[in-house]
Amino acid sequence: MKMFNYILICFLLLSCQNKEQKRVKNSINNSIQQSESNDIVKDTTIVYDIDNVSAEGVEATVRYVNKKIKESTINIYGETGQATITYLFSSDLINVTEKVFEYKTDLKKVSSDKDMKIKTEVSYNIDLEGRLIGVSGKERIDIFKEFKEVVPFEIN
Incomplete structure (x- = not known):
């Protein structure tokens, strides 16, 4: 049972970290797109x-x-x-x-x-x-x- 709880906790941590990485990656991509659109007019x-x-x-x-x-x-x-x-x-x-x-x-x-x-x-x-x-x-x-x-x- 301890092993099951340990695996479950690891699984939850990894899945949460993956969502956070995706959120950060999406935020970075949005910032890059915003910056590129601002650079259009010089x-x-x-x-x-x-x-x-x-x-x-x-x-x-x-x-x-x-x-x-x-x-x-x-x-x-x-x-x-x-x-x-x-x-x-x-x-x-x-x-x-x-x-x-x-x-x-x-x-x-x-x-x-x-x-x-x-x-x-x-x-x-x-x-x-x-x-x-x-x-x-x-x-x-x-x-x-x-x-x-x-x-x-x-x-x-």
């Missing part, structure tokens, strides 16, 4: 300097998703103000929003956004070559040629 941000636009500097912060350009925010710094241009890329056109700010004070005294005011704001669309689609209605800052020379639309 988001990368790169900052580029664009020359020959403004003496004070031009900086483009570009966001890539799955190695393709999706969005760019360009800051153009000037002596009397600055401008922000946002490009939102789709498959065949780019939605552009421009905001031009004036400094309320001397450039050397500007310390925050409170020292600036919006002068103009305009939105329009361009194609992937930079050609205007439709009518913008106001003057626009056209630096797309310079942007395209520096910023790749796809990265490796």
Whole structure:
């Protein structure tokens, strides 16, 4: 009888351990699958300097998703103000929003956004070559040629 109890206890322990191993293995497999699905979308941000636009500097912060350009925010710094241009890329056109700010004070005294005011704001669309689609209605800052020379639309 002792032998039977001993065998029964060993059998129960082994069977419980097997279930635990399966549970751990399933948990590991689920974690791996979750991790692989999270790795599908790769988001990368790169900052580029664009020359020959403004003496004070031009900086483009570009966001890539799955190695393709999706969005760019360009800051153009000037002596009397600055401008922000946002490009939102789709498959065949780019939605552009421009905001031009004036400094309320001397450039050397500007310390925050409170020292600036919006002068103009305009939105329009361009194609992937930079050609205007439709009518913008106001003057626009056209630096797309310079942007395209520096910023790749796809990265490796």
